[in-house]
Amino acid sequence: MEQTELGRSGIKISRLGIGAWQAGGKQWGEDVRDADCIAAVVRAHELGINFVDSAEVYGNGHSEEVLSKALAEIGRDEMVVATKVAGSHLRHDDVLKACDASLKRLGTDVIDLYQIHWPSVWEQVPLKETMKALEKLQKDGKIRAIGVSNFAVRDMEEARSALSSTDISSNQVQYSMIHREIEKEVLPYCQKEKITVLAWAPLGEGALTGKYSKDKTPKDAVREHHYFFRPQNIEAINGLVKQLGEVGKAHGKSAPQVALNWLLKKDRVVPIPGAKTPMQAEHNAGAYGWDFTSKELSRLNKAIESLKLEAL
Numbered sequence: 001m002e003q004t005e006l007g008r009s010g011i012k013i014s015r016l017g018i019g020a021w022q023a024g025g026k027q028w029g030e031d032v033r034d035a036d037c038i039a040a041v042v043r044a045h046e047l048g049i050n051f052v053d054s055a056e057v058y059g060n061g062h063s064e065e066v067l068s069k070a071l072a073e074i075g076r077d078e079m080v081v082a083t084k085v086a087g088s089h090l091r092h093d094d095v096l097k098a099c100d101a102s103l104k105r106l107g108t109d110v111i112d113l114y115q116i117h118w119p120s121v122w123e124q125v126p127l128k129e130t131m132k133a134l135e136k137l138q139k140d141g142k143i144r145a146i147g148v149s150n151f152a153v154r155d156m157e158e159a160r161s162a163l164s165s166t167d168i169s170s171n172q173v174q175y176s177m178i179h180r181e182i183e184k185e186v187l188p189y190c191q192k193e194k195i196t197v198l199a200w201a202p203l204g205e206g207a208l209t210g211k212y213s214k215d216k217t218p219k220d221a222v223r224e225h226h227y228f229f230r231p232q233n234i235e236a237i238n239g240l241v242k243q244l245g246e247v248g249k250a251h252g253k254s255a256p257q258v259a260l261n262w263l264l265k266k267d268r269v270v271p272i273p274g275a276k277t278p279m280q281a282e283h284n285a286g287a288y289g290w291d292f293t294s295k296e297l298s299r300l301n302k303a304i305e306s307l308k309l310e311a312l
């Protein structure tokens with residue numbers, strides 16, 4: 001699989017990554033198994049994916065522990081490992097402590113990309129304080145690159161201005177055919193500034209796979225109350241999925257593979273679909289390596305533009 005530079009860090013990552021929130025455990029459903037999550041990362045690596053994303057909050061560290069087992073199998077240096085410090089740990093010393101704990105759980109001595117999971121909305125920790133801690137971690141060799149997540153343009157600008165010897169490499173944000181808010185400001189800014197956009201929920205948390213309907217919705221903690229799965233919304237999304245399936249058919253591809261490929265067309269965007277099993281990881285890797293015709297692309301864009309979801 002083709003690789004791209006993570007921001008301007010010099011680190012090369014595959015055009016598609018894999019998300020490891022699922023490895024956090026049962027909040028993604030009763031069918032989640034550690035062994036399957038490990039096998040999913042191993043399978044993704046076999047198919048050319050070298051970028052994996054976790055966070056200290058995923059299963060209270062369990063995702064990182066599971067990931068360490070996958071890394072032991074694959075070989076640590078084969079993967080670019082990203083994790084995140086929680087938005088509630090953004091005080092200087094809390095960042096240092098959180099990083100040490102993640103390093104331990106991951107069984108590694110360096111994190112390739114260390115991200116602020118979300119801005120400090122409640123404690124209002126000044127970003128400057130957090131960025132100084134991240135810069136220290138980089139100088140100490142504990143992290144290779146700094147990233148942010150769920151940051152608006154003004155937050156990215158503030159974060160960057162607090163860094164003296166380095167820059168942010170990425171912003172991890174929700175981006176899919178059914179959630180395109182970042183197209184207004186965040187995406188153009190990142191493209192201009194050479195900041196990689198790591199697209200979370202690129203499959204709409206499973207809504208873009210076509211396996212859910214108003215009579216069959218996910219019952220796990222993450223998705224039970226998610227607006228994508230409200231009856232009228234999932235029906236509307238399935239109308240779009242039908243068209244994705246029709247477009248994909250000519251290429252021997254499925255609706256979710258079309259949804260991921262649509263993101264791959266965007267400059268600087270690296271989708272990180274979550275996978276619970278090696279089969280899902282393999283299927284998602286099949287989103288890479290083929291192309292739509294321009295007619296198909298304009299059909300998809302028209303269908304996406306006309307989709308209306310009720311979010312409130």
Ligand SMILES: NC(=O)c1ccc[n+]([C@@H]2O[C@H](COP(=O)([O-])OP(=O)(O)OC[C@H]3O[C@@H](n4cnc5c(N)ncnc54)[C@H](OP(=O)(O)O)[C@@H]3O)[C@@H](O)[C@H]2O)c1
Nearest residue numbers: 019020021149200201202203204205206209273274280283
């Ligand atoms: N920074 C943040 O704030 C933030 C927030 C959310 C996620 N993330 C990161 O982004 C990653 C991806 O986002 P996400 O996991 O929320 O959503 P997603 O990737 O859109 O959806 C993942 C879910 O879709 C289903 N799925 C995946 N591949 C499939 C396939 N080939 N066929 C059928 N079903 C498939 C699986 O659930 P079922 O099989 O149960 O349907 C899987 O758990 C996460 O793992 C995490 O690393 C970050």
